[in-house]
Amino acid sequence: MIIALRRIGAFSLSSLAATGRACILLLQMIVNLPAVVRRYELVIKQLYRAGVLTLPVIIVAALFVGMVLALQGYNTLVDFGAESSLGLLLALSLSRELGPVLAGLLFAGRAGAAMTAEIGLMKATEQLAGMEMMAVDPVWRVLLPRFLAGVISVPLLAILFTAVGIIGGYLLGVNILGVDQGVFWATMQQGVDFQQDVMNGLLKSLVFGVLISLIAVFMGYDTSPTPAGVSKATTLTVVLSSLGVLAMDFSLTSMMF
Amino acid sequence: MTEAENLVVLTDIHLKRAGKPVLDSLSLSIPHNSVTAVIGPSGVGKTTLLELISGRLKPDRGYLLVDGLSVPDLGRRELFELRKKMGMLFQSGALLNDLDVYENIAFPLREHTRLPEPVLRQMILMKLELVGLRGARRLMPAELSGGMTRRVALARAIVIDPVMVMYDEPFTGLDPISKAIIVKLIRQLNSTLGMTSIVVTHDVHEAMQIADFVYMLGHGKVLARGTPEEIKNSQRDDVRQFLQGQADGPVPFHYHADEYLTDLMRTDSEKGGAV
Amino acid sequence: MQRQFVEIIVGLFVMVGLLALLFLSFNVSNINSATVSNPYQVSARFDNIGNLKVRAPVTMAGVRIGRVNEIRLDSASYQAQVVMDISGKYKKLPVDTSASINTQGLLGEQFVSLEPGGQQKYLKNGDRIRLTQSAVVLENLIGQLLFNNSQGANE
Numbered sequence: 300m301i302i303a304l305r306r307i308g309a310f311s312l313s314s315l316a317a318t319g320r321a322c323i324l325l326l327q328m329i330v331n332l333p334a335v336v337r338r339y340e341l342v343i344k345q346l347y348r349a350g351v352l353t354l355p356v357i358i359v360a361a362l363f364v365g366m367v368l369a370l371q372g373y374n375t376l377v378d379f380g381a382e383s384s385l386g387l388l389l390a391l392s393l394s395r396e397l398g399p400v401l402a403g404l405l406f407a408g409r410a411g412a413a414m415t416a417e418i419g420l421m422k423a424t425e426q427l428a429g430m431e432m433m434a435v436d437p438v439w440r441v442l443l444p445r446f447l448a449g450v451i452s453v454p455l456l457a458i459l460f461t462a463v464g465i466i467g468g469y470l471l472g473v474n475i476l477g478v479d480q481g482v483f484w485a486t487m488q489q490g491v492d493f494q495q496d497v498m499n500g501l502l503k504s505l506v507f508g509v510l511i512s513l514i515a516v517f518m519g520y521d522t523s524p525t526p527a528g529v530s531k532a533t534t535l536t537v538v539l540s541s542l543g544v545l546a547m548d549f550s551l552t553s554m555m556f
Numbered sequence: 557m558t559e560a561e562n563l564v565v566l567t568d569i570h571l572k573r574a575g576k577p578v579l580d581s582l583s584l585s586i587p588h589n590s591v592t593a594v595i596g597p598s599g600v601g602k603t604t605l606l607e608l609i610s611g612r613l614k615p616d617r618g619y620l621l622v623d624g625l626s627v628p629d630l631g632r633r634e635l636f637e638l639r640k641k642m643g644m645l646f647q648s649g650a651l652l653n654d655l656d657v658y659e660n661i662a663f664p665l666r667e668h669t670r671l672p673e674p675v676l677r678q679m680i681l682m683k684l685e686l687v688g689l690r691g692a693r694r695l696m697p698a699e700l701s702g703g704m705t706r707r708v709a710l711a712r713a714i715v716i717d718p719v720m721v722m723y724d725e726p727f728t729g730l731d732p733i734s735k736a737i738i739v740k741l742i743r744q745l746n747s748t749l750g751m752t753s754i755v756v757t758h759d760v761h762e763a764m765q766i767a768d769f770v771y772m773l774g775h776g777k778v779l780a781r782g783t784p785e786e787i788k789n790s791q792r793d794d795v796r797q798f799l800q801g802q803a804d805g806p807v808p809f810h811y812h813a814d815e816y817l818t819d820l821m822r823t824d825s826e827k828g829g830a831v
Numbered sequence: 832m833q834r835q836f837v838e839i840i841v842g843l844f845v846m847v848g849l850l851a852l853l854f855l856s857f858n859v860s861n862i863n864s865a866t867v868s869n870p871y872q873v874s875a876r877f878d879n880i881g882n883l884k885v886r887a888p889v890t891m892a893g894v895r896i897g898r899v900n901e902i903r904l905d906s907a908s909y910q911a912q913v914v915m916d917i918s919g920k921y922k923k924l925p926v927d928t929s930a931s932i933n934t935q936g937l938l939g940e941q942f943v944s945l946e947p948g949g950q951q952k953y954l955k956n957g958d959r960i961r962l963t964q965s966a967v968v969l970e971n972l973i974g975q976l977l978f979n980n981s982q983g984a985n986e
Contacts, residue, residue: 343837344834351841421652424648424653425646425650426650426652428650431639432642435664455851459847462851487860488860491859496860497855497860
């Protein structure tokens with residue numbers, strides 16, 4: 300019993316300390332922002348690896364999610380004779396919730412984990428120490444470009460997810476389920492507010508981007524430099540950033556809508 | 557020896573890690589333009605010594621001067637300036653995996669200077685020629701053998717023409733030919749480029765071959781110092797055990813444990829973790 | 832060569848993302864009607880605004896000409912004070928224009944409908960519309976119907 304209590308205490312203390320280190324890292328990166336502007340090609344390279352390479356996953360997932368939503372929504376709405384609202388249902392649920400959240404989760408699994416593993420491996424093989432010895436600060440040379448790429452990618456991916464999801468829903472709803480094309484778009488345009496729905500969704504995804512990228516970069520940088528440490532850090536990145544996205548989504552939703 | 561002759565001076569350095577003393581009142585100095593070997597068994601704080609000199613660790617107590625600057629008191633910017641005068645060869649090479657050999661060597665130059673590409677190329681090819689790997693410049697680190705990796709890392713360490721190069725276990729895990737190449741290179745760099753070298757190693761034979769001065773560490777202190785000849789003739793038991801590679805001696809073969817018989821007779825089972 | 836390829840692909844990625852945003856803003860949401868260009872403000876007091884919300888449309892003859900900017904309770908008259916942004920394109924609203932709160936369809940969103948008067952003077956920024964008709968509250972309507980029915984039965 301006492302041991303269990305002590306473990307809980309030790310666990311909370313160590314997670315608090317890690318949170319503190321992560322915040323310090325965030326500050327360090329913000330301080331280094333001007334330096335990376337001159338070396339924007341570093342960010343471009345990471346944008347390619349984090350953003351572009353996640354694109355196929357996002358598009359395929361969004362198509363399926365859009366089609367499933369259309370199918371489920373249609374089956375429910377048709378009972379109330381409200382299948383004309385299918386477009387609205389799709390657009391609202393995708394732009395407010397599913398786009399940002401699912402894009403965030405997929406990004407965490409696809410790119411966040413890869414970031415952690417890569418940075419962790421660089422630490423384990425003394426590449427980061429080597430850089431420090433060459434008087435190059437790994438925080439801005441290695442971490443910051445990856446962090447920035449994540450922060451830029453997630454909103455773009457979320458918007459894409461929403462758009463592709465709507466198109467997927469449109470394909471199924473209009474072409475197969477037989478909802479009228481004009482009605483589909485009209486209800487959507489009437490019910491979706493640009494500021495309230497699209498922009499808030501975008502804001503959400505930006506917050507997710509910061510959260511996931513910070514976790515991914517920090518976990519890699521803070522890992523113990525062993526194979527076991529790197530694999531643990533990679534797992535933790537996916538778990539923590541997924542939970543973080545969902546928890547953050549709840550609090551943001553309750554504030555926004 | 558006076559301060560002016562020494563590039564690195566450590567005085568009465570104390571350092572604890574996880575509650576255990578690693579360095580305990582260590583004092584040593586490294587003269588300009590010399591090859592100084594620091595030898596001793598694994599885990600005796602040799603690598604820690606390099607981390608102190610390069611400012612990646614701070615001592616709990618003591619003075620540490622490099623080129624007249626007190627390293628533990630330097631700010632980040634000053635420390636980075638100082639590090640531009642230092643090269644370090646890591647045991648693993650620490651090459652950047654996603655860059656090829658040429659780009660790895662170019663890395664410090666690209667980060668710190670804005671040299672035009674042709675000048676850069678000449679500098680890099682010069683260093684590559686020096687380590688004999690000019691033909692391997694487009695290989696990726698994963699395609700290199702252990703000895704080649706270390707030679708590339710060496711070329712990278714000296715590409716900014718540092719005053720001092722630190723070698724962390726440069727001979728470990730190499731075949732005899734590669735070892736001989738590294739020995740030759742360290743000597744050559746020292747004599748032709750006038751670099752000060754600190755070689756941390758447990759390979760006694762190679763250390764004796766290249767060093768002007770040798771420090772032997774043990775228990776966080778300097779056990780013996782002097783020229784290779786003086787060390788070889790040392791009468792201390794612990795020095796002789798290390799030099800001659802005896803399994804048992806002042807450094808015990810057995811890790812600290814309970815008395816064998818009582819340990820055997822105990823009936824409580826050992827519970828270990830399963831894989 | 833390699834680097835240029837990466838740069839082009841990344842540029843494409845960003846472009847596609849921005850295109851998606853454009854798609855969302857013009858095809859999916861009502862961005863063009865959400866902003867009122869060059870607006871002037873007109874207020875009106877209602878006894879009951881029902882479910883009217885901020886940003887709800889303001890229409891005349893069914894055409895959207897502005898939106899509700901602010902709703903608050905006027906503590907002197909205990910009426911709801913509704914401030915509307917009217918598009919600068921429609922400067923010539925007579926001062927005796929009347930406002931009513933209507934519902935889109937049976938259960939839809941509520942909106943403010945303006946009915947033009949006949950005077951030659953026009954509403955200016957900050958003016959108040961005096962003639963108003965409150966929202967029709969469905970529950971009250973049903974209540975009235977039942978009440979009238981029961982009265983009829985009693986007679």
